[in-house]
Amino acid sequence: MSITIRTFTEADTEAVLALWLDAFPEYNDASRPHRNPRLSIANKLGTQPELFFVAEQDGDGEQPTLVGTVMAGYDGHRGWLYSLAVAPPARRHGLGTRLVRHAEAALAALGCLKLNLQVLSDKPDVLAFYDALGYRADAVVSLGKRLAVMEPAAS
Template sequence: MSISIRTFTVADTDAVLALWLDAFPEYGDTGRPHRDPRLSIANKLGTQPELFFVAVRGEDSEGGAVVGTVMAGYDGHRGWLYSLAVAEDARRLGIGTRLVRHAEHALAAIGCPKLNLQVLSSKPDVLAFYDALGYRADAVVSLGKRLGMQESEASA
């Protein structure tokens, strides 16, 4: 199977949405507006869109099927990975690893010294994947606060 990795384009939107809704069922929860995949794409296109990558199956990377995604970001202090997803029928072929390595190289090229990511504790298979790539749990507690929402909504 021929796979290429390139930067996301707006033409990829529908394919990425379909992939994310399959890979991240929590994105379909309308009670959690902070998990709106369309908003995630729009926000990424406004901030470092060059760090939003898709894996494409087929000889023509522009017209091929999107089978994977990863978003990366760098704030000048550390980098982050988000939304690593691989289509169900393309898993266990090394695509996720290639996407992570591609994002790591892109971040290193702009001077990023450390990379962080968050994984839901209810996904041990995802934790094992990252462990195999050399990621380790930091001795920190992840905190979050939803901005622009009432406190009662933010705790949901």
Template sequence: MSVTIRVFSEADTEAVIALWLQAFPEYNDTSRPHRNPRLSIANKLGTQPELFFVAIRNDGDVDGALVGTAMAGYDGHRGWLYSVAVAPEARRDGLGTRLVRHAENALATMGCLKLNLQVLTDKAEVLAFYERLGYRADAVVSLGKRLTVQESEALV
């Protein structure tokens, strides 16, 4: 399959959402507002949008179809990889690996020396994919806290 990996464009929004709803079933859970794909896209466009990548198929009858995504971030200390997704019809052809390597290269050019990612523990197939790419579990505990969005108060 021939694909081009490029930076996300706002015209890709609906195709990205459709892919994420398919690839990440947890995005369909409305009780988890932190899994809102529109909010994820808007937040990424506000912070390092140049590290939001899409894979576009450019062969055959589905020319121009969005078949993959990867988001990355870098805070000057560590890099992060998020939302790597590949459409079912494009899997097992190396596209996921290409997306990860593309993100790794973009981060490396920014001076990033360590890349982190998180995978839900019940996703054995995803964990195996990243292990094949050289990722290993770090001897750390990942902690998290959900924050509520605060309305800013006007200064009087």
């Protein structure tokens, strides 16, 4: 399988949405408005778009097919990984590992020394994947708070 990993472009949007809706069933849950994949893409394009990567599989003379994604972020203190997804036919060929290593290298080049990620607790296969890559549970409690979208102030 010939794979190219490159930076996301807006032309990739529909293919990424299709992949994410397949890979992340929670994106189909209307009761979770914070899981809006179109908004995730728009937000990433506004913040470190150079850390949004896609993987394409060569199409034997046809258009390449988008088969993977990973987003990374770095705040100057810690890095984060988000939205690692691999299309089902491309799984078990090392593509997820390649995407993670690509994001790790990009973050390391920015001076990032510590990388975090979160995995839903009901996904033991995903936890096992990251464990095999050397990721370990930190002795911390992950806290979160949903913020309402703020309307611009009237002028």
